[in-house]
Amino acid sequence: MKFPVLAITLDLDDTLWPFAPIGARIDQVLYDWMREHSPATAAMYPVAAMRELRERSFHDNPQLHHDLSALRRLTLREALENSGADLALLEPAYEAFYAARNQVEFYPDALDALARIAAKVPVAALSNGNADLQRIGLAHHFSFQL
Template identity: 70%
Template sequence: MAFAVRAITLDLDDTVWPFAPIGERIERVLDDWLRAHSPETARRWPPEAMRAMREHVWRNNPQLAHDLSALRRMTLEIALRDSGADMALLEPAYEAFYAARNQVEHYPDSLDALARISTRVPVAALTNGNADLTRIGIDSHFVFQLGSREHGKAKPSPCIFHAACARLDCAHGEVLHVGDHVDADVAGAFRAGLRTCWINRDGRRWTNRQLRPDLEFDSLAGLADWLETHDIRAPAVARTG
């Protein structure tokens, strides 16, 4: 398949690193922090209860679905208030969470692949999450990071893809969006008029009969290999979105 790739937008969680270990670490770190700084909060809100309350907060605040940081702060605020804690602990508790959130364990192929990909085309991070690429130490591979919190809408909304294309100064069909999520990444980017690459690390079957990704790889290394052998000067096939 011949099409131009002038730039790439790249999902982060479960594409560059797995999120599950991060989520487990966050629960442990927050529980340890609360035990040390607000024992009554830790007693009333052990990890299982905190998880259930977080899910309740997220379900009941759909207007904040694009802002995971606000939802996390809301969850912590409820737990602290409920236990009679000093509310001055809210920001330090959030910082304990955020430090743990940015302790990522990259997939084995990711760092080398990112270096290879970013020497070929500009790469922009496009995420619904709240990772900090500078804290993680990989910001040098990206021309910018656009998160749903900053934009005000989350993937799969077309407008966040279009905003990234505008910042990249590229037509929609000249940008390849790369990610693991069938709906938020592949379907969202497709409907926005971008080219799509599905990172399918666990061998899932594609079941959407309405569309297919332009590319599919089981790692970012596969994408790096493709870019190094693909003629990006090939004429782009325009899409509307």
């Protein structure tokens, strides 16, 4: 069967860039941020403990699997509450995470391939993650993001 390609959808992580180095960096950036802004939270939740809390939040909240940003905020809220920290730190902590999450290193051929594809058909980004096409500098290649 032959048919014309009318659009392409992409998941971003592990398609345009590898996620593993980002994930490791995010954990460390968030820990360092907590050490500076909420030492009690950092002491209670070093990297491995925060990762366990995040995994538990994911497991306990399947209704949020489509929204990893909401799950991340839920994890941060719980860590801050459990350590007696000021909940006003939630959004600044999330922003530290979000900034680090959107620092990506593209696969060598990814940008050229994306530009060639986007010149021929509309490209849509589909993800449950936190990649921000504007911050990354890719929004101009995509017709839609969900």
